[in-house]
Amino acid sequence: xxSTMTPSGAGFRNLLQIGILLLVLASPLxxxxxxxxxxxxxxxxxxxxxPFPNIVAQSLQRQRFQLSEIWREKPVLLTLVFTRCAGICSxxxxxxxxxxxxxxxxGSEYRVVVLSFDPRDTPSDMAALAKHIGVSSNGDxxxxxxxxAEIERIAQSTGFWFRWDAERIQFDHxxxxxxxxxxxxxxxxxxxxxxxxxxxxxxxxLRGEFVPAYPLPGRALFRCFQYDPAVRRFKPDWGFLLLLLxxxxxxxxxxxxxxxxxxxxxxxxxxxx
Amino acid sequence: MEISNNPRPNDVQPTALRRxxxxxxxxxxxxxxxxxxxxxxxxxxxxxFMSKLQPEWFYAVLTLHGLGMVGIWYVGSMAGVSYLLGxxxxxxxxxxxxxxxxxxxxxxxxxxxxxxxxxGVGWYFLYPLPLHSKGVWPPWATGAFLxxxxxxxxxxxxxxxxxxxxxxxxxxxxxxxxxxxLKGRSEPEVPPLVLIVTVSMVxxxxxxxxxxxxxxxxxxxxxxxxxxxxxLLMKNLTFFFGHVLVNITMYLGVAMVYxxxxxxxxxxxxxxxxxxxxxxxxxxLVMFAYLHHLYMDFAQPHWLQYLGQIASYMIxxxxxxxxxxxxxxxxxxxxxRWNMVSLLLCFGVMGWAIGGVAAVIDSTVxxxxxxxxxxxxPAHFHTxxxxxxxxxxxxxxxxxxEERGQLAERMGLTKLTVSLIVVGGYGFLLMFYYGGAHSVPxxxxxxxxxxxxxxxxxxLALVFISALxxxxxxxxxxxxxxxxxxxxxxx
Numbered sequence: 226x227x228s229t230m231t232p233s234g235a236g237f238r239n240l241l242q243i244g245i246l247l248l249v250l251a252s253p254l255x256x257x258x259x260x261x262x263x264x265x266x267x268x269x270x271x272x273x274x275x276p277f278p279n280i281v282a283q284s285l286q287r288q289r290f291q292l293s294e295i296w297r298e299k300p301v302l303l304t305l306v307f308t309r310c311a312g313i314c315s316x317x318x319x320x321x322x323x324x325x326x327x328x329x330x331x332g333s334e335y336r337v338v339v340l341s342f343d344p345r346d347t348p349s350d351m352a353a354l355a356k357h358i359g360v361s362s363n364g365d366x367x368x369x370x371x372x373x374a375e376i377e378r379i380a381q382s383t384g385f386w387f388r389w390d391a392e393r394i395q396f397d398h399x400x401x402x403x404x405x406x407x408x409x410x411x412x413x414x415x416x417x418x419x420x421x422x423x424x425x426x427x428x429x430x431l432r433g434e435f436v437p438a439y440p441l442p443g444r445a446l447f448r449c450f451q452y453d454p455a456v457r458r459f460k461p462d463w464g465f466l467l468l469l470l471x472x473x474x475x476x477x478x479x480x481x482x483x484x485x486x487x488x489x490x491x492x493x494x495x496x497x498x
Numbered sequence: 499m500e501i502s503n504n505p506r507p508n509d510v511q512p513t514a515l516r517r518x519x520x521x522x523x524x525x526x527x528x529x530x531x532x533x534x535x536x537x538x539x540x541x542x543x544x545x546x547f548m549s550k551l552q553p554e555w556f557y558a559v560l561t562l563h564g565l566g567m568v569g570i571w572y573v574g575s576m577a578g579v580s581y582l583l584g585x586x587x588x589x590x591x592x593x594x595x596x597x598x599x600x601x602x603x604x605x606x607x608x609x610x611x612x613x614x615x616x617x618g619v620g621w622y623f624l625y626p627l628p629l630h631s632k633g634v635w636p637p638w639a640t641g642a643f644l645x646x647x648x649x650x651x652x653x654x655x656x657x658x659x660x661x662x663x664x665x666x667x668x669x670x671x672x673x674x675x676x677x678x679x680l681k682g683r684s685e686p687e688v689p690p691l692v693l694i695v696t697v698s699m700v701x702x703x704x705x706x707x708x709x710x711x712x713x714x715x716x717x718x719x720x721x722x723x724x725x726x727x728x729x730l731l732m733k734n735l736t737f738f739f740g741h742v743l744v745n746i747t748m749y750l751g752v753a754m755v756y757x758x759x760x761x762x763x764x765x766x767x768x769x770x771x772x773x774x775x776x777x778x779x780x781x782x783l784v785m786f787a788y789l790h791h792l793y794m795d796f797a798q799p800h801w802l803q804y805l806g807q808i809a810s811y812m813i814x815x816x817x818x819x820x821x822x823x824x825x826x827x828x829x830x831x832x833x834x835r836w837n838m839v840s841l842l843l844c845f846g847v848m849g850w851a852i853g854g855v856a857a858v859i860d861s862t863v864x865x866x867x868x869x870x871x872x873x874x875x876p877a878h879f880h881t882x883x884x885x886x887x888x889x890x891x892x893x894x895x896x897x898x899x900e901e902r903g904q905l906a907e908r909m910g911l912t913k914l915t916v917s918l919i920v921v922g923g924y925g926f927l928l929m930f931y932y933g934g935a936h937s938v939p940x941x942x943x944x945x946x947x948x949x950x951x952x953x954x955x956x957x958l959a960l961v962f963i964s965a966l967x968x969x970x971x972x973x974x975x976x977x978x979x980x981x982x983x984x985x986x987x988x989x
Contacts, residue, residue: 437796447715448728450799459799464731467711471738472785475704479662479671486666 267384267401269413277303277405278378282340284369285352292338293408295367300335300431301405305376305385307343307396308350313417317400318358320419327421328428332365335431339368342376342387343396383413406431426454515584518594520985522577523895525598526570527974527981529605530888533570534970536563538963543943545956553943554634557618560941564621565608569650571887572743573601575750576657578894579695582757583661586692587668593660600653607646615639620941622740623647625712625732629720644716651709658702665696675781676774690769694753697781698746704785705742708735730797734788741788748850748882749780751890752821755843758897759825762840763832767824776816783813790861794870803863810861814854822851838912838977839900842893845920846886853882856931871941873952874934877927885923892973899980902987911976918969925962929955 279293295301304321306314318339325331341351351368352361360366380386387398402419404412404427412427426436439452447464536559542548543556576597580589611617617639619627628640665674669688672678674696676688712735718725760767789806792798825847834840856878860869869875900907938945938952945952 435796445726445728447731449731449734450797452797459797464728467731468734468738470711471704471708471735474707475700478659478703479700482659482662483666483671483674486663 265386266399266415267386267413269415272383272410272413275382275410277403277408277410278375278382279408280371280375280378282338282369282371282375283348284367285348286364287367287369290369292405295336295338296405296408298336299332300407300411300428301338302335302427302431303338303340303379303403303405304401305340305342305379305387305398306354307341307387307398308346308354309343309395311393311395313398313400315354315357317417317419318354320417321402321424322358322360324419324421324424328424330428331363335428336365336367339366340376340379341370342380342385342398344373346370383410402427404428404431406433422454429454512584512591514591515581515589515594517985518591518598519577519581519898520981522573522594522598523898523981524985525601526574526577526891527895527978529566529570531967531970531974533563533566534963534967536566538960538967541956541959541963544945544953545960546944546953547957549944554616554618556943557620557941558612558616558635561618561620561623562608562612566605567883568621568740568744568747569601569604569608571751571883571891572654572747573597574891574895575747575754575887576654576661578754578891579691579698579750580657580661581898582691582754582894583664583695586689587664589664590660593656597653597657600649600656604646604650604653607642607649611635611639611642611646615642617643619643622736624736625716625727625729626719628716640720644713644720647709648713651706651713655703655706658699658706661695662699662703665692665699669696675778676769677778679769679771679774680778682771684770688769690756690767690773691753693769693774693777694749694756697777698749698753700781701742701749701784702746705739705746708739708742712736712739730792730795733792733795734798737788737791738785741791742784744879744883745784745787748887751846751887752817752850754890754894755825755847756821758839758894759828759843762835762837762843763828764835765828765832767828773820773824776820780813780816783809783816787813787861790866793863793866807861807863811858814858817854818851822847822854837900837907837909838896838916838973839893841912841916842889842896845916846889846893849885849889849923850882850887853878853880853886856881868937869934871939872934873930873938873940873955876940877930877934880930881927885920885927889919892977895981896977899977899984902984905980905983907980908976911972915969915972915976918965918972920969922962922964922966922969926959926966929959929962 277292277296279291281289281291283289292301292303302321304317306318308314321337325337331337339351339355348368348370351370355361355366355368358366383401383403385399385401387396389395390397399415400417402414402424403410404414411430414423414427423439426439429436436454437452439454447467448462449464449468450459451462452459540556540559540563543551543553577594580594583589615635615638617628617631617635623643628643631637631640669692673686673688674692676693678685679688712732715727715732715735719727756767786805786809789798789802790810792806793803825844829844856874859865860874860878899905933952933955934940936951938949938955942949942952945956
């Protein structure tokens, strides 16, 4: 929306900005960086409930397999990494493992599929990565590779992206976990850290349970409520105070008006019971 | 003519206040038929009579019609009670002028963003729609829209504060709220008008503060700071503001009925213990009744949904038992003098009652699941608005025209006018109700094959709207000329 602004709109908005600026000074200047980061994250709202491509992949244990062979048995948590990653991939997988260990249910309720989007990676490279993470002996963690065309299909279906940075000799990419149930995207968790509480929401959805609310990536400072999936309850958040503000302000304002009003003399005397 | 049922120290309103009230009424009565024609236009689109027109026009007109109607009747009711309140206290004429200027500026901005910018967010402008035009309207239209709301908000907040100030200069807060009646004392006497206006203005302040918070949050996100809003918080605040604004408009209309109807029934209608209890209860419940707008929001905690259901049911009790029943008792067996004023006031109370019942039905969770996005919703709010508070305010405008009695009323014309308004109005509403009961969705620019019956109902509605429009034009001609004569005499 901002990028499509016309010059006349910009002028009008600048005027408004001056008036409002004082009210929003709390927003740090560094926020612009967050816009950039947030705007390139895969958008769950856009891709949720869409079909997930039934691609062909391969791993050391399974050789050649279709994803549907796995999700027909159990829901799948799928993520895309590359083994030469010097950035987020390993910490992300460690975080995922830690959340999975804390939550439980692996194998009985879901499986984890980790695919490489780097065409240079081989099934052996992925097996080595599994060993590095400490899950190579667990058959419910499936580390594999696929063709560039198949990976592109996943990227198209989820909003995932990766681009080669020749300077850093690394891929630039977001960290993303997709919950796939019966061939459809149930949830899409974005971010470098997988918290057990967030993973529980995803797994609950994969089980077919209704999760009424969860926070989306962004900078919503004032939320009415936070939903705690651990206890399945809503808790008031800071934004709830804003809901109380109108009533309280009106009452105080009224008392102030009545307190400060000068009573008119003679023809319209003050009436107090 | 002696109209009021209460003693009044300031019996004669200042001429300047009277002139200002006429200006408000002329403005309101000029905009009313224009907005009515826009309603006709929307139903014509839904009837597939203009199938080549882009649907964006429907939503732009929906926004203008909705906000315009809510706005003009709010200011109409405020102007009416300000004038009547002048019998007891002294509202500021300067503030009324400031509110008038703000209203005009807001209307200009609103016309620009909808008719030129084609902004189509509906009068409820639910988050995040205003920020995501997808190229349908330009960014300046969003600015003009938010600007118009801000201008309305500033002007109307000042006006509300001024009415409270005027009341506070004569009454203590406990007296204005009639708390002494709750203790069994009836002295000092507090007119129902003062009680209802006090309750309404406190509620109005709360609503306007909610609007300010919404606007600040909108602008904070619109500026592109990276700040994003919580959709649930925005919806709560938006409907708190919207529901309160619509409710107090009705209460102000009812306040005029309390003040004007006794003279026509030739019986007093005074504040008593039950009335005081009822309107104090309203002040509390109106803060929570809006929650029924969020039944479909599963992210809203259940306890708030229960609260919304209970408040929505309970708030109908003070209205139904005290005001509607009170009006019936006042009229029943009285030597009623029927004319345009009394007819419109009584039909207004009737519309309030019928619309209220439809609203209570829709505020029932089990029913709302089915009715939420159907034509039942515009059916009920058009009932208590168009056939409720609008008739009350039109009744007040007629009273203003006849107050000095320069031109005699022709009862034949009055009966024809009121008949056209009532038959046309309820026929138009019936098509909404019937469509809602048959699951025809609302806010559709045109109906797809699955709900093609919606187009047939819209065509029938057009016939009734034509009758209504004719009745309104007759009203405007008859009342307009009497108001103009009275205005000229005042000048």
